[in-house]
Amino acid sequence: MIWIAIRMLTGDAQKFFGLVFGIAFSTLLITQQLTIFVNLLERGASGVYNVSSADIWVMDPVSRTTDVAYAMPSTALDKVRGVPGVEWAVPHIRANASVRTKDGDLEGVAVIGVDDATLIGLPKNMVEGSADVLSRPDSVIIDDVGTTRMFPDQSPIGERLELNDQRAVIRGIADAIPSFTSTVVLYTKYSNALNYVPGTRNRLSFVLVGAEDPAAAKTLSERIERETGLKAQTREEFARDGVQFIIDNTGIPLNFGITVALGFIVGVAIVGLTFSLFIRDNIKQFGALKAIGVTNGKIRRMVAAQAGLVGLIGYGLGVLGTVGFISAFSSDPTFKGFYIPWQIPIISLVAVALILGLTGWLALRSVLKTEPAAVFR
Amino acid sequence: MSAPAICTRAVTRDFQAGQQTITVLHGIDLDVKAGEMTFLVGESGSGKTTLISIMCGILWPTQGEVKVFGTDIYDLSDDELVEFRLNNIGFIFQQYNLIPSIDAASNAAVPLMAQGMDREEARMRAVAMLEKLNIGDQAAKLPNQLSGGQQQRVAIARALVHEPRLVVCDEPTAALDASSGRRVMDLLREVAVAENRACIIVTHDNRIFDLADRILVLEDGVVTHDGTEMPEDH
Numbered sequence: 001m002i003w004i005a006i007r008m009l010t011g012d013a014q015k016f017f018g019l020v021f022g023i024a025f026s027t028l029l030i031t032q033q034l035t036i037f038v039n040l041l042e043r044g045a046s047g048v049y050n051v052s053s054a055d056i057w058v059m060d061p062v063s064r065t066t067d068v069a070y071a072m073p074s075t076a077l078d079k080v081r082g083v084p085g086v087e088w089a090v091p092h093i094r095a096n097a098s099v100r101t102k103d104g105d106l107e108g109v110a111v112i113g114v115d116d117a118t119l120i121g122l123p124k125n126m127v128e129g130s131a132d133v134l135s136r137p138d139s140v141i142i143d144d145v146g147t148t149r150m151f152p153d154q155s156p157i158g159e160r161l162e163l164n165d166q167r168a169v170i171r172g173i174a175d176a177i178p179s180f181t182s183t184v185v186l187y188t189k190y191s192n193a194l195n196y197v198p199g200t201r202n203r204l205s206f207v208l209v210g211a212e213d214p215a216a217a218k219t220l221s222e223r224i225e226r227e228t229g230l231k232a233q234t235r236e237e238f239a240r241d242g243v244q245f246i247i248d249n250t251g252i253p254l255n256f257g258i259t260v261a262l263g264f265i266v267g268v269a270i271v272g273l274t275f276s277l278f279i280r281d282n283i284k285q286f287g288a289l290k291a292i293g294v295t296n297g298k299i300r301r302m303v304a305a306q307a308g309l310v311g312l313i314g315y316g317l318g319v320l321g322t323v324g325f326i327s328a329f330s331s332d333p334t335f336k337g338f339y340i341p342w343q344i345p346i347i348s349l350v351a352v353a354l355i356l357g358l359t360g361w362l363a364l365r366s367v368l369k370t371e372p373a374a375v376f377r
Numbered sequence: 378m379s380a381p382a383i384c385t386r387a388v389t390r391d392f393q394a395g396q397q398t399i400t401v402l403h404g405i406d407l408d409v410k411a412g413e414m415t416f417l418v419g420e421s422g423s424g425k426t427t428l429i430s431i432m433c434g435i436l437w438p439t440q441g442e443v444k445v446f447g448t449d450i451y452d453l454s455d456d457e458l459v460e461f462r463l464n465n466i467g468f469i470f471q472q473y474n475l476i477p478s479i480d481a482a483s484n485a486a487v488p489l490m491a492q493g494m495d496r497e498e499a500r501m502r503a504v505a506m507l508e509k510l511n512i513g514d515q516a517a518k519l520p521n522q523l524s525g526g527q528q529q530r531v532a533i534a535r536a537l538v539h540e541p542r543l544v545v546c547d548e549p550t551a552a553l554d555a556s557s558g559r560r561v562m563d564l565l566r567e568v569a570v571a572e573n574r575a576c577i578i579v580t581h582d583n584r585i586f587d588l589a590d591r592i593l594v595l596e597d598g599v600v601t602h603d604g605t606e607m608p609e610d611h
């Protein structure tokens with residue numbers, strides 16, 4: 001009987017492909033929208049993710065994210081280094097500046113000063129050049145998004161910039177996850193950054209900490225807070241704070257959330273409608289089968305097989321489509337580093353399965369309840 | 378004398394038409410014998426289709442009792458009745474409801490597959506039945522590639538393939554010319570009439586009345602005649 005069910009499903013190729021397409025499209029819609037939503041929010045944590053070696057971020061108690069930080073006196077570094085369990089601690093500066101390009105354009109940039117000796121604070125990978133270029137005078141490394149923004153059609157290597165009346169030469173391109181606002185980022189040595197960023201006495205934005213036991217980072221961060229009076233967040237906590245900041249301070253969650261919800265509803269409605277239309281098309285045949293002698297249980301199993309087959313194919317194509325979409329745009333800075341969190345395909349699978357089950361059940365109810373004679377009238 | 382194949386007692390059936398309740402059958406008491414071809418004859422609207430639907434277990438009587446080969450079929454649970462139909466009853470209604478996406482042989486094989494028979498074997502038996510009905514060469518065609526008469530034969534094959542003990546056929550000749558009608562009736566007699574098996578044909582086609590072993594006349598939901606010939610006044 002399952003064979004008959006599958007034939008009923010695939011017999012009319014046009015309807016079958018319509019059904020598969022409907023489910024694939026809806027899965028794509030749901031998966032893709034949720035993926036973009038989550039990745040966009042995660043951009044709030046890109047500053048943390050780009051410094052993968054730091055287990056703990058130490059900051060002024062009022063600082064909130066990598067981009068919303070209040071500077072500390074440089075003595076904070078020694079205080080942190082004195083806390084037991086700290087393997088290493090390095091200074092980290094993050095500040096905004098305006099940069100004048102060769103053509104005289106003004107661009108807002110983020111200047112990130114990394115530890116002179118260890119270069120901790122740089123993204124792990126480089127697109128061009130090596131991290132060592134920072135040892136040459138006036139060197140800065142630009143991030144790849146900054147490259148596409150400031151130097152759309154040329155290589156930035158060797159370009160000169162003017163920062164706070166100081167000369168800066170771009171000598172490398174870093175492979176970094178862009179920030180929520182896709183600001184151009186210039187990495188340089190901490191000592192250089194002090195010159196590039198106009199400011200007051202206190203300049204130290206963060207102290208980055210490596211823990212002796214990274215697994216016990218949480219305990220260590222609490223000890224740092226107790227002993228220094230500063231705020232210390234583990235990498236995960238600080239990443240979450242960055243995302244939460246976006247949620248609290250932008251219209252993204254509400255505005256885009258509504259769009260995502262609409263996409264979800266539209267997707268679910270398409271799946272439900274196409275599948276219940278399919279059942280309705282075949283209602284007489286199911287009725288005739290019941291009259292001949294196929295039990296309700298077997299008819300349910302037939303419909304479940306149909307839903308399962310069309311659902312899996314459609315869902316698979318939809319997820320593949322999302323993967324294709326994300327990878328097709330991965331070179332575009334807007335989508336750089338986008339990934340599909342594993343929870344999202346599961347959410348869309350559950351949504352597709354639920355709606356197929358529900359509409360199948362609703363559409364079948366009339367067959368299962370009424371007297372079989374009805375189909376022969 | 379053996380027990381009747383079908384036995385109805387005080388069977389009534391009401392339909393709801395808007396606010397009104399119309400009673401289509403008014404207390405039918407019938408015994409249908411095995412080994413005969415029984416005709417159920419009557420004007421259009423007299424309740425023939427309703428009565429045979431009740432007899433073959435796909436329409437519930439409002440009141441009364443129906444025994445098919447000794448089983449009180451409306452006393453069975455829903456699933457038991459479905460099983461009973463599958464193993465004992467074959468029917469051909471005016472709507473064939475063939476499955477459009479499987480070929481003639483597979484359509485005819487549906488009852489066997491529903492009984493759990495292996496698909497290939499079921500198909501082989503169905504092809505043999507189609508051959509008996511002279512459409513063996515159409516076995517691999519889809520229903521929409523067949524003429525109306527051929528589709529009817531596929532429906533007949535589907536009704537007979539599992540050798541049910543009761544075969545019910547609603548107006549088999551209504552859409553056919555005289556000679557095709559006769560051929561279908563001959564076929565039905567050949568394959569459906571046997572000892573221990575019962576066959577009921579609903580018709581108002583007077584061209585074939587002579588083929589009946591027994592004729593029942595239904596008028597406005599009441600059986601008004603029961604004999605081997607049509608009554609004089611018809």
Ligand SMILES: Nc1ncnc2c1ncn2[C@@H]1O[C@H](COP(=O)(O)OP(=O)(O)O)[C@@H](O)[C@H]1O
Nearest residue numbers: 392393394401420421422423424425426427428
């Ligand atoms: N499902 C139904 N709902 C309402 N009325 C029905 C239904 N089935 C049959 N009837 C009515 O019952 C009467 C007898 O119908 P039917 O048994 O089909 O007669 P016949 O087969 O003798 O032409 C008709 O008047 C018909 O309109």
Ligand SMILES: [Mg+2]
Nearest residue numbers: 425426427547
């Ligand atoms: Mg009728």
